[in-house]
Amino acid sequence: MPPFSADQPRTILIASSTAYDAAALRLMLARHHFEVLMVSRGDEALAAARKAPIALVLLDVALAGSAGLELCARLQQASQQPLPVFLLSTHPSEEERARASEAGAAAYLPMNLPVDDVAEKILLYLQAISPAPALAGMPTMATLEVNYHTILAGSPDAILLIQRGSNLILDVNRRARQMFGMTEAEMLQSDLLSLCPPTQPDGRPSADVFTTDLEQVMSGEAQVFELDMRHSSGRALACELRMVPLTTQDHRLMHVRIVDVTPRKLAAQLRDGKNALLEMIARGAPLPTMLDKLVRLIEAQLDGGHCTVMLLAADGVTVRSAAGPSMPQDYLRSLNGLPIGPAAGSCGTAMYRKETVIVSDILHDPLWEPYRQAALHHGLRACWSTPILLDQDTVLGSFAMYYKEVRAPTDEDRRLIHTATHLAGIAIARTRREDELRRHREHLEELVSARTAELRQAKEEVEHANEELTTALDNLGRTQEELVRRDKLAALGALVAGVAHELNTPIGNSLTMAGSMSERTAALRRDLDNGLRRSALKEYLDQAAAADEVVLRNLNRAAALVADFKRIAVDGGGGQRGRFALGDVVAELLQSVQGELRQRGLELIEDVEHWLEMDSYPGPLSQVLHHLIENSLVHGFDARRHGGIGSITLSAHDSGNGEIAITLSDTGAGIAAEHLPRIYDPFFTTRLGVGGFGLGLYITHNIVTGVLGGRIEAASTPGQGASFMLRLPKVAPL
Incomplete structure (x- = not known):
């Protein structure tokens, strides 16, 4: 090959049917002023060789033809001057190397040979560079280890x-x-x-x-x-x-x-620049200053890139240049007032579509048809633009990157564009809000003056209404006190009536029987004066024994009623406060009722977190649970109506809000809907005369809401059972 001269061809033709890294080869050869042309078919390679001078061809063996590699010779014949051909083989072999030499190939290389090695062989063959000379006295590869x-x-x-x-x-x-x-x-x-x-x-x-x-x-x-x-x-x-x-x-x-360490330093510069820019935004620096700093910050991260910020005018149609310190200023001025649209370059299209627009080659992209000559005049070949959005529907402007060579964005370029767009959006939105606040402040005094007069009048009206409201509240307070007093009297009357009703029966029975025995005693004395017979004495003793039994039974009933009445007024004195595990109280309670449940054929289901700890009153709590179980047995599982089949479930769990939820439910007869509102009333019972006093749930409610400081709620579906939920604080009130 003769020495390289300036008038020799500068195009390297690559003809390959498989993917080849032409971009990397182009970058390596560009410093030596060579261009790279890529084709994928043999006829395209022949057309390129006939059309313009080619310096060298990289030819894929797969395209070279049959065993004779005919395309190699045809390319040399199609060229008007000597054309060296390097054959690239995906499966190199000595036999194929020999055929390549016979076909006139200048070199035979593996297809996977690194691009930099291929570039070096091309430049050395074309004598664009000289081989490294052996320096006298210097070590070479032969003398190195x-x-x-x-x-x-x-x-x-x-x-x-x-x-x-x-x-x-x-x-x-x-x-x-x-x-x-x-x-x-x-x-x-x-x-x-x-x-x-x-x-x-x-x-x-x-x-x-x-x-x-x-x-x-x-x-x-x-x-x-x-x-x-x-x-x-x-x-x-x-x-x-x-x-x-x-x-x-x-x-x-x-x-x-x-x-x-360039990436590391660039990342540090970007981080520091972002922080400085955010400080400027927080201080309310002028928008042109902030955008200029943003553009310079991003340009410092690029290799030969130039950036601009365009703003969308208030009309939502035209644009104006806001920043672009390294761009030709007459080019930026020519963009002012241009409309956005579906084919308005990169920036106008990005704002119109509200999405990123990538134009890798301005010369051939239809989006740049109206502005192509202006861009090419300044050497601009690629432009990528991203809209700056306030929200999904509001466009503020665009951020663009320009390059003076055909180029597509890398992942790092896209990350930088995203960062720049985000920061620009913050700066523009902050400035717009400050402008809006400034306009509001200018108009605020007028609004305040007008509003002050309205407020003064409203104040007088409110003061007058407040006086009337105060009088009404005083009257309401007196009325409320009177209603409370009446409610207390009514409740006391109901309680006294209930107590009198319950005690009247056993006491009346006792008095009746005592009166009857008094009459029989008087008759016995008369018989004693006239001569008492043995049969008469025996009859009297039998009647006395029967009367004693009746009187004793009724007095015991009265005593039991009085004991229940004493428990109505619960003040907490009936139990000692302390810290205890809920599981211990439940275990002791279930042990006491287990026998009766088995006798009735009922199943007791326990779902209690035994480790739950309370600072409360274990005695009253056990009494409440016992009342609820007894209520289920008496009312839910009446043997005459239910047949003794069913279950009682006791569960307790931490509610997570400082409370423990204890639920006792059964599968018994349930509670009628019309009875639910009255179940906590004293002396309300559906089993009057058959052992029910109507005080169990009343006492239970008083203990739960008074001593234990909690709440009790009841729910029921007739025929399917009833459920009582206690919500008790872990720490009872003092």
């Missing part, structure tokens, strides 16, 4: 081997070539300082900084340093260098591991 080079080549870090003093690069691994975007031949013809800008961020020359770092390494003071370097494209790289000296008998070398 094989193990070191193997380790260096396989390391995931970017590693250079340099000569101390001259800083010449003697060996480099693939990761380092990728980091700097250079081929191995290029890097081996340079030194470490050529990979750095002339000066560091602090203004010192890079050579002085590196020399100082090297001296510290050699003195053992440190091994890790930060140094700004640069990509072959000119992009800055913030790097961390870890250097280890390697000294042999003939050479003084330095092993340099390079870590690109």
Whole structure:
């Protein structure tokens, strides 16, 4: 191949039926002013070779034809000048290599050969670069230890081997070539300082900084340093260098591991910039200042990108430029007043659609038809825009990224756009709210003056109404006191009537029997004066015994009634307060009633959290539960009506709000709906005359609401049973 000249073709043609990383190859060759054209069929490759000069062809063996690889020769014939062809094989073999050589291929390469190696072979073949010369007295791969080079080549870090003093690069691994975007031949013809800008961020020359770092390494003071370097494209790289000296008998070398910390520093800059911007928003800085800072913050994260913020006017149709410090100002001015729409470039379309619009190539995208020439005039080739939304339906503006080359956004680009849009939305919304508040403040005095007069009149009316209300409340209070007094008298009257009714029967029976025996005693005395017969005495004794039994039974009934009446007025004195486990109280209670339940053939189901602890009155609590069980037995499971089949369930659980819920339910006869409102009334019973006094639930209600400080609720479905729920505080009131 003759030496490379400026008038030679600059297009590299790739013809492959499988996916190939043309973008990476394009990036590697762009520095040497080569373009990359990709086709997927053999006829397209022939058409491209006939249409314009081609510098070199990368041809997939799968497209090259049959065993003779005819397409290779046809491409060379179609070109008007010598055309080298590199054959790429997915399954390379020596037999195929021989056929490639016979077909006139300039090189035979594996399809999976790394792109940077392919680029180097192309540039070397076209003599766009020169092979690294062997330097006299310098170590080469032949003189280096094989193990070191193997380790260096396989390391995931970017590693250079340099000569101390001259800083010449003697060996480099693939990761380092990728980091700097250079081929191995290029890097081996340079030194470490050529990979750095002339000066560091602090203004010192890079050579002085590196020399100082090297001296510290050699003195053992440190091994890790930060140094700004640069990509072959000119992009800055913030790097961390870890250097280890390697000294042999003939050479003084330095092993340099390079870590690109640019992403970490950019992330820190973005975080600090976001915080500073949020502080500006909180202080109420002017909107143009905030948007300008936002755009500069995002542009600092990009590699050659330019950003703008457009605002949607109050009419909801036209736009105006709000920020774009690195963009051509006459271009931004030309956008002012343009309408949004379905084909209004990237920004106008994004605001119209309320969704992100990605245009990777302005030259060929129909959305840019009206504005294509203006963009191309300033070298703009790609534009990605995201709408700035206040809510789902309200558009505030748009944030856009421009590039001067055809380009699609990466995940990092999308993340930055999202961050910028979010911050811009906060700033714009805050400014709009402040403007709205300013307008409200200006109008507020007028509203206050008008409202003050209304309030003054309303105040007078309220004062007059308040006087009437006070009088009404006084009257209501007196009426309420009178009603309470009457209710107390009525309740006392009902209680006295109930007590009198219940005691009247046993006492009346006793008096009747005592009167009858008094008459028989008088008759016995008369018989005694006239001569008492033995049969008459025996008859009297029999009557006396029967009368004693009746009187004793009725007096015992009266005594039991009086004992029940004494328990009505519960004041808490009947039980001792203390801390106890609910399970202990329940266990003792169930032991006392278990026998009667078994005798009646009833099942007792227990679902109690025994570990629940209470600070209350165990005695009154046990009395309440006993009353409820007794109520179920007497009223729910009357043997004459129920047949002794059913169950009683006692459950207790922590309600989670400082209360314990205790429920006792049965499957008995239930309570009629018309009786439910009266079950806690004294002397109300449905078994009057057959052992029921109507005081059990009344006493139970008083204990629960008084001593235990809780609530009791009843529910029932006639024929299916009844349920009583107690809600008791864990700590009873004092």
